[in-house]
Amino acid sequence: MGSIKSLRCRECGKEYEPQFRYVCEECFGPLDVTYREASINRHTFDLREKTYWRYFELLPITDKANVVSLNAGLTPLQHADKLGERLGLKNLYIKNDSVNPTFSFKDRPAGVAVSRAKETKLKAVGCASTGNLASATAAHAAKAGLPCYIFAPSDIEHVKIAQALSYGAEFVAVEGTYDDANRVASIIGDSKGYGIVNINMRPYYVEGSKTLAYEVAEQLGWEVPDRLIIPVGSGAMLNAICKGFEELHALGLVGSVKNLKIVAAQPHGCAPVVDAFKRNSDEVIPVERPETIAKSLAIGDPGDGIYVLKRLKQYGGLAEEVGDEEIRDGIMMLAQSEGIFTEPAGGVSVGVLKKLVDEGNIDKDEKVVCYVTGNGLKATEAIIGVLPKLTAVKPDAAAVSAMIG
């Protein structure tokens, strides 16, 4: 049995029974899941399934029978020696979450939220999305046998729309930004009683992403790295990863997290958190019209932005942005040195890492984990212009030989 205890307001600390609720009725703060003490140690996980459900006691589902799993998680933590050499880092790792079942890290939070929807007998699920969450929610809903409603900007990558539609979701293509889609999803979800995974189910949903901390620690032999590079949209994942490391420490599974340093990475065309960090302000000013090839990070009004700023203060953090060209360079560098093909969000992580190393902000001996959260096959239009042009050649060895030299 899982050990969920309560929902606790992140602002005022008021506790609630774990119900279908996502903001505090006193102060409108966001709610976080708390757990009863779990009796686990480092060896508890040794023989368990190779998915993020290996951490079942630390996830907000009571009965294992309600788990809706596509076998996501326990993705590779690749020692990136070649990329590290190019950047001048001795101890670089890529957490490659692009190889999940729907090809992004969103299988973690979506899988947890859809499982919770099944457990609490909701009649339908959905999400507001920039594309990746759409497929993750739709695929898990298909597996659970639940209807699924997606609300997303109409101009996201075609393949992300095709993927979500293929899983049988109803796709509402909103003429507007992600924030417009989010507003509509919130109203529809509340009026119809649908579980909108990243809005009215958010306390449960975000718990899935903290497994990105658990896995990294376990894969490093229960060690806390020196620094994490995390791409930021709403900021939910960054917060969840910090919560994950803190929980591991509280459980005695890892040592101190005091020296962990966090980097928030955003694209130049939508970098409200980086902007606030650089102004040394606690106020995140929304970006009205995001303009970036990193469409999955095009969240102008990041719901967890202020909490990212708090985390950066708590963890000696940095925040940096990179433009479209640096994002493409990051995609190519990762593909050509490590054989990992990422969508632009991963190009943002690598681009920001390169920028910080070049500027002398990261020491060459640090153990750095760079999160790559989505697959390059999902956004090929972002790089098509920088790939070499192909010239067709007759199926003739002499002609081919003349061409390739």
Ligand SMILES: Cc1ncc(COP(=O)(O)O)c(C=O)c1O
């Ligand atoms: C591939 C990818 N990486 C990173 C993020 C950022 O996650 P968050 O919105 O939780 O900050 C998103 C979505 O926003 C995403 O789709």
Ligand SMILES: N[C@@H](CCOP(=O)(O)O)C(=O)O
């Ligand atoms: N990038 C996300 C959109 C929003 O998800 P959230 O967790 O930040 O609320 C997506 O993949 O759709």
